Amino acid sequence: MIKTARTNESTTPRVAIVGAGIAGLTALQDLSASGAHVTVFDKSRGSGGRISSKKVGESSWDMGAQFMRAHTPEFAVELDHWSNKGWVAEWPVTPWIIDEHGATPSPDNARRFVGVPRMTGLSRGLLEAAAEFITQTRIVSTEFINNEKSGQWYLNDDNNNRHGPFDSLVINVPPEQALPLLPVDSPFIEQIQNYTMQPCWTLLLGFAEPLTTEIDAAFVKTGPLAWIARNTSKPGRHDQASASDEWVIQATHEWSQQHVDASREDVFAHLTQAFAESLGGQLPDTQDTWLHRWLFSIPTQAPELGAFHDNAHNLAICGDWCQHGSIEGAWISGKAAAQRLLEQ
Ligand SMILES: Cc1cc2nc3c(=O)[nH]c(=O)nc-3n(C[C@H](O)[C@H](O)[C@H](O)COP(=O)(O)OP(=O)(O)OC[C@H]3O[C@@H](n4cnc5c(N)ncnc54)[C@H](O)[C@@H]3O)c2cc1C
Structure with a gap:
């Protein structure tokens, strides 16, 4: 069950997914099936990433x-x-x-x-599960605001728009592009820097x-x-x-x-x-x-670790580079990302 910090409005958990590749869209299936309201962002005009x-x-x-x-x-x-x-x-x-x-x-x-x-x-078929798909929007930075119950995410795009709040965040972008989106105290920065x-x-x-x-x-x-x-x-x-x-x-x-x-x-x-x-x-x-x-x-690597999960920040990071370089690897990673957020 996704944690939510909001009490004075709908308690439907809100999740953001950055990257409409196969891993992110796979996570979308299980998160939206759990009842979450999921918004997907992609910098491109369409979905699919490397299956483009x-x-x-x-x-x-x-x-x-x-x-x-x-x-x-x-x-x-x-x-x-x-x-x-x-x-x-x-x-x-x-x-x-x-x-x-x-x-x-x-x-x-x-x-x-x-x-x-x-x-x-x-x-396109997988995207049917999204509440919103926001295209041509590159997320350039993120903010995690802690509060008593849990915490909330805000996303900033390259047109100076701020999106949020979201209860949980899934990052599905290549490792080099994921690094600027992580919290400064993320425990995974050093490890992800080694992926190429x-x-x-x-x-x-x-x-x-x-x-x-x-x-x-x-x-x-x-x-x-x-x-x-x-x-x-x-x-x-x-x-x-x-x-x-x-x-x-x-x-x-x-x-x-x-x-x-x-x-x-x-x-x-x-x-x-x-x-x-x-x-x-x-x-x-x-x-x-x-x-x-x-x-x-x-x-370059095939670490077969599924997805990174940061419980303190309600954050999952997925992509083929967390598993192995194929559509199947991306699918396994997206499944793992959703499962870890739903179990926390
Ligand atoms: C040339 C080539 C051939 C391949 N051949 C095969 C094959 O035959 N069989 C096979 O199984 N696999 C193949 N693959 C690999 C397969 O395509 C990938 O493993 C899989 O599609 C990766 O999915 P993903 O979700 O991990 O990432 P991606 O598909 O890379 O998705 C990441 C998404 O994030 C978006 N994004 C990035 N940064 C941001 C940002 N800051 N803000 C918003 N959006 C952002 C991107 O636009 C992209 O849509 C091939 C890949 C390539 C490139």
């Missing part, structure tokens, strides 16, 4: 996370639940491996799911003519690339595509780190060339292109 989609031409591309899969029975159940809600669908793809010997199919038993009709179909994230250059290429390859998705084990996928092979994407064949191309974290400050032109040329080589041929003319640099793509 990018509109290029008439198409929405999966620019961040490519698919989700379960390594735990609990998350497998959740994927089926999201599928029944129509927020995700199974992507029946056979991944290939591309290495120095060439390309070979690498079938496995994994069930891969994607948000429909784009990855953010999932975050890795960059990832991501290229989107749309072709007027389909590429002549059987491959729809491949893990690349050679050169600068880590992953290539035909976005239009995912459920719900093809009919909305502006080009007839659309690909997402991701560089390795190592290559992205080495080229983190390289010019966009150089990165574009390098990754396009590597993509052509990975498919063993020339590429036709592109119709749509986009290049994105994720500075905080995947955490």
Whole structure:
């Protein structure tokens, strides 16, 4: 049960979640089911964080996370639940491996799911549980005001607006961005300072003519690339595509780190060339292109601690970086954040 310090008005607990990523939106489900009035803030125009989609031409591309899969029975159940809600669908793809010997199919038993009709179909569905979703609002500082019964949070945004009071706070932002939001006497500052994230250059290429390859998705084990996928092979994407064949191309974290400050032109040329080589041929003319640099793509560590919980401040801190770098990791962390606030 969430503590509330307010006595002279509604006693419905009020919770703020900073960050509408999968971890924050997962915490939202359990907090709102417990009866709390939950307000979600995000600096972006939409929800989803690193599962975001990018509109290029008439198409929405999966620019961040490519698919989700379960390594735990609990998350497998959740994927089926999201599928029944129509927020995700199974992507029946056979991944290939591309290495120095060439390309070979690498079938496995994994069930891969994607948000429909784009990855953010999932975050939009999860957001239905929010009392309010306040977008394009970067929270830059927080205040915790102690009183006899408990304490209350106020949040300050980058337009000098003050939001609150809230009885509890969930912070779901990458570690570097979480630090300025913590109370000065937070016991977690030193630990969180040690967490880091890795960059990832991501290229989107749309072709007027389909590429002549059987491959729809491949893990690349050679050169600068880590992953290539035909976005239009995912459920719900093809009919909305502006080009007839659309690909997402991701560089390795190592290559992205080495080229983190390289010019966009150089990165574009390098990754396009590597993509052509990975498919063993020339590429036709592109119709749509986009290049994105994720500075905080995947955490370097996998501490598997669920979430940080600060009972004295009615505060939980969550994100994949508290667990491991995947949608499943973010989900586990968001569940832990809500559970700890509800148990306190
Ligand atoms: C290129 C790439 C490929 C990936 N591929 C996969 C994959 O195939 N499968 C998989 O399982 N995972 C993949 N991942 C990882 C997966 O996307 C993440 O693990 C997961 O989405 C993280 O969710 P989160 O809630 O922890 O954080 P985030 O998604 O980062 O959410 C944090 C949110 O906080 C907001 N925010 C930040 N600061 C503030 C502030 N001050 N005020 C307000 N809002 C703020 C951000 O806008 C964001 O919406 C990939 C990630 C990337 C980047």
